[in-house]
Structure formats: structure tokens, C-alpha cells
Amino acid sequence: MPRLSASTELPADVAASGYDxxxxxxxxxxxxxxxxxxxxxxxxxxxxxxxxxxxxxxxxxxxxxxxxxxxxxxxxxxxxxxxxxxxxxxxxxxxxxxxxxxxxxxxxxxxxxxxxxxxxxxxxxxxxxxxxxxxxxxxxxxxxxxxxxxxxxxxxxxxxxxxxxxxxxxxxxxxxxxxxxxxxxxxxxxxxxxxxxxxxxxxxxxxxxxxxxxxxxxxxxxxxxxxxxxxxxxxxxxxxxxxxxxxxxxxxxxxxxxxxxxxxxxxxxxxxxxxxxxxxDDVEPYEKMKLRLLNGSHSLVAYLGQLKDLTFVRDVMAVPEYRALVRRHMAEAVKTLDPVPGIDLDGYMDQLIERFENPTIAHKTQQIAMDGTQKLPQRIFAGAVEALANGGDASSAAYVVALWIAYVRKVAEINDPRATELKAAAAGMTADDPSAPFFAIAGLFPQALTENGAWRARVNAELEKL
The missing domain is CATH 3.40.50.720 (NAD(P)-binding Rossmann-like Domain)
Incomplete structure (x- = not known):
């Protein structure tokens, strides 16, 4: 088979650049x-x-x-x-x-x-x-x-x-x-x-x-x-x-x-x-929407998939119980968003579910799971802070954090720039307060979460279930 090049004659149904x-x-x-x-x-x-x-x-x-x-x-x-x-x-x-x-x-x-x-x-x-x-x-x-x-x-x-x-x-x-x-x-x-x-x-x-x-x-x-x-x-x-x-x-x-x-x-x-x-003029409402609804849900799917030995996002979404967890997370996260100009948020969430379920896309949960310390602050933690400040319980965010901690504990080698600190935290977990070593990692969790004993107890409760 010849190698693709600028001179390749493409089939009629393949779109090509419309310029010289x-x-x-x-x-x-x-x-x-x-x-x-x-x-x-x-x-x-x-x-x-x-x-x-x-x-x-x-x-x-x-x-x-x-x-x-x-x-x-x-x-x-x-x-x-x-x-x-x-x-x-x-x-x-x-x-x-x-x-x-x-x-x-x-x-x-x-x-x-x-x-x-x-x-x-x-x-x-x-x-x-x-x-x-x-x-x-x-x-x-x-x-x-x-x-x-x-x-x-x-x-x-x-x-x-x-x-x-x-x-x-x-x-x-x-x-x-x-x-x-x-x-x-x-x-x-x-x-x-x-x-x-x-x-x-x-x-x-x-x-x-x-x-x-x-x-x-x-x-x-x-x-x-x-x-x-x-x-x-x-x-x-x-x-x-x-x-x-x-x-x-x-x-x-x-x-x-x-x-x-x-x-x-x-x-x-x-x-x-x-x-x-x-x-x-202002992209921030769109950024928050995508980070908290798509990326945050993706992190949930990734860590759940890694714990349940499910290779692809579509595999996780094929389990009705797990699909319901994604829906629950979106329902919690959307409450932390301001209106997004031109976007129907209910329709956007429905579309996300459809995209995650796409049977032709082989998106590995392992790929999404990497670099949690770099991703979770904007995907999960920021929304949890706002939810708690507004009287919510941020229970799904606590569940995602528990999934992530359980993933760090389970996987022998994790791909994360703070992997050494994470593995040390996992080794220091205790039965009475298993998440404590993770909340002690410098600069990782916002102060509003590290000082919220009720929410940390919720994380620990989710860890116990896992």
C-alpha cells in the first residue's frame, strides 16, 4: 500500500483540503x-x-x-x-x-x-x-x-x-x-x-x-x-x-x-x-461547563473503570449502574454552573452521555486516569468547594475522590508528576481516617475541603464502601 502524501489521489468520499x-x-x-x-x-x-x-x-x-x-x-x-x-x-x-x-x-x-x-x-x-x-x-x-x-x-x-x-x-x-x-x-x-x-x-x-x-x-x-x-x-x-x-x-x-x-x-x-x-468576550462559563461536566465525569468513569477492570469508557457506560453514577455526578456539578450563553445544559449533558457511549470510540480509562493531581483540582475540587458553600453536600465529588484514592492504592505504577507523594500517602492510610494522608499533600486540596470534616468523612465513607 503506498504511503499517504500530498499527491495521493483520494476516494471521492474522503474530504480533502479545499485550497492550494x-x-x-x-x-x-x-x-x-x-x-x-x-x-x-x-x-x-x-x-x-x-x-x-x-x-x-x-x-x-x-x-x-x-x-x-x-x-x-x-x-x-x-x-x-x-x-x-x-x-x-x-x-x-x-x-x-x-x-x-x-x-x-x-x-x-x-x-x-x-x-x-x-x-x-x-x-x-x-x-x-x-x-x-x-x-x-x-x-x-x-x-x-x-x-x-x-x-x-x-x-x-x-x-x-x-x-x-x-x-x-x-x-x-x-x-x-x-x-x-x-x-x-x-x-x-x-x-x-x-x-x-x-x-x-x-x-x-x-x-x-x-x-x-x-x-x-x-x-x-x-x-x-x-x-x-x-x-x-x-x-x-x-x-x-x-x-x-x-x-x-x-x-x-x-x-x-x-x-x-x-x-x-x-x-x-x-x-x-x-x-x-x-x-x-468571556470564555470562563464555557470552560467551567466543560471541566466540571465532561472532564469531571470522565475522571469518574476513568477511575471506576480502572477499579473494575473495564478498559474503555464505553465499557463503563454499558453498565446501567455506572451510567447512573455519571448522571448523578452531572446533576450535582451542573448546580455549580452559571448560565452558559447559547447552551442548553440539559441537552449538553444528554449529549455527553451519548458521546461517552459511542461504541466506535476506544478511549482508554487508563489514559484519562493519568495525572490526577493536575486534573482533579479544576475538574472536581473547585466544584465541590462551590457546592458546599451553597449548602450542597458535594457527595458525588466525594465519591470521585474516593475512587481516585482507591485507584492510587490499587495500581502499582501510576502516571502522575506527584506519583511519589501519592504512593507515600497510600502507604500511610489508616483505618480510622484513610484519606488523611492525601489531604495532607501540600497544595493539592483547597483549604475549604481540607478543613471540612463532614465532607472528608464522606470521602472516607465512600472509601470504606469501595
């Missing part, structure tokens, strides 16, 4: 060239370019991996995305990514692009743990490996914040305007968080640079949503069948996708609304 890729020039640098970006922002950009062509090609950066960069080069930057549901499979070949670069091999070129005024937007999907956020202060974690390295040697960055700061530094020195930074990770008010981290790192070495970024920079927040499981041989085989070519970068996803963005860009942007993106 030979004319496409870079305007976006994306950091975090993983599956989610390629099935989400790159798809939106493909639609934007078809609707209104411009210099908005994407240069994708993988800070660590070189394999994806080489695979992209071998395929002229194109790859397939297969959206699957019970109704069938629909394939498209995406062409908005011009090329890939690796932080391990192409640092100089990445920095040169960050300094190049043709790059007007830097988008990011690197997951929560890559930012180096101190769980206590909310600022930079000075013990995070990439933060330490980039503070020590700012001109040779290794982490995402270090790259942004050095890119800003080069533009400032050259008298050029800054680029817009658009964070697309699951962090509440993600733009404001990244802005704070960038200004703090810049200020550590150059206060004038920090002041310039604070005055001139733009860090709009965004909310992103699409379920994109890790690709497997099954993914690649299905893509090959549909597109008639071998695609080592093929992705499987669901038909649904959503992108809500604060419309604050310094030098224009692609017409992402052509792909369905929603531009708003």
Missing part, C-alpha cells in the same frame, strides 16, 4: 504536536483556510519526540482523521500543518520562527503538567525540571514557557510586536494562567521584558473539546481502508468538536468560525 497547499505559508506555530491538536485546531484551521485563504499554515512543534516530525515529513505534512459513530465512519485528510519541528533537534529553527513576525499566533496543547505550575502559589514551580533549566539558561529553552519567553525576548530586542499566545489545554482561565507564568519567568531575568509582555501581549483563553483516543493499529487499518493509502499518523475521533475562544488577537486570525468555532 502549495501556496500556504506559515502564520501559526503550534507547540504540542500530539493527537488532540491534529484532530482539533488543525481541523478548524483546515476549514478556515478553505473558507478564507491566507497565510495561516501551521508549523507544529514537538518538544520531545522526533518520530512524529519524521512521519509528517514523509507524508508532506498531510494525515487523515476518521470521525466514527454508530452511523458510520467519515474520513478527511488534513493539510493545514505545513511541517513539524522537534525541540530535541530543531531548537534554533523553532526560536527563529518565534522571532519571525510572519508567525502571528502561537497555539499550545502540552497537557496540564508541562507548564510547571506551583500547586500552592499558582505561579512557576521552581522545582519543575524545565522551569529550572529555562531559568538557568533562558536562551536555550526546553519547556513551553521557556520557549515563549525567549521568543518574546528576541522580538522585544528586535523592536518587533509580540505574537498572540492561545492556550488550548484543560486549565481554567488558561490564557490568564499562561500569561502569569510567562511574565514571572521573563521578570526573573529581564524586568523590562516582563513589563513589555504585560503591556503589549495577548493571551486569550479558550475551551476545547473533542474526544481523541490514542491511535492504534486498528486506527491505522481503518484509515488505510477508507483513504486507500498507508497513514502512520492516522487518528480516530468522534464527530463532535467544539472550540470557544476569546476574540483578542494582535495581528488577525484564521476564520476559525468557518469550522464552527465560537468567539466570545
Amino acid at each position: 497547499r502549495a501556496l500556504l505559508k506559515p502564520g501559526i506555530l503550534h507547540i504540542g504536536l500530539g493527537a488532540f491538536h491534529r484532530a482539533h485546531q488543525a481541523v478548524y484551521t483546515d476549514a478556515a483556510l478553505a473558507a478564507e485563504f491566507g497565510d495561516w499554515g501551521i508549523v507544529g512543534v514537538s518538544l520531545r519526540s522526533v518520530d512524529i516530525v519524521r512521519d509528517l515529513a514523509a507524508q508532506d505534512g498531510v494525515y487523515s482523521v476518521v470521525a466514527s459513530s454508530a452511523a458510520g465512519d467519515r474520513a478527511q485528510v488534513v493539510g493545514s500543518v505545513i511541517r513539524g519541528l522537534s525541540g530535541t533537534e530543531d531548537q534554533a529553527e523553532i526560536l527563529a520562527l518565534l522571532a519571525d513576525p510572519t508567525i502571528r499566533i502561537v497555539t499550545i496543547t502540552v497537557t496540564e503538567k508541562a507548564y510547571g505550575i506551583d500547586p500552592v502559589s499558582g505561579g512557576l514551580d521552581r522545582n519543575h525540571p524545565s522551569v529550572m533549566a529555562d531559568l538557568a539558561d533562558p536562551t536555550s529553552p526546553t519547556g513551553v514557557i521557556g520557549y515563549l519567553v525567549e521568543g518574546f525576548s528576541r522580538r522585544h530586542a528586535a523592536g518587533l510586536p509580540p505574537f498572540t499566545v492561545l492556550c488550548c489545554d484543560n486549565l481554567p482561565t488558561n490564557g490568564r494562567i499562561v500569561r502569569k507564568l510567562v511574565i514571572e519567568m521573563a521578570g526573573a531575568g529581564d524586568p523590562a521584558l516582563a513589563n513589555w509582555i504585560a503591556a503589549q501581549g495577548a493571551f486569550p483563553s479558550s475551551m476545547v473539546d473533542r474526544i481523541v483516543p490514542a491511535a492504534t493499529d486498528v486506527t491505522r487499518a481503518l484509515a488505510e481502508k477508507l483513504i486507500g493509502a498507508e497513514d502512520r499518523l492516522a487518528l480516530s475521533t468522534e464527530p463532535f468538536m467544539q472550540w470557544v475562544v476569546e476574540d483578542h488577537f494582535l495581528a488577525g486570525r484564521p476564520k476559525w468560525e468557518a469550522g464552527g468555532a465560537l468567539f466570545v
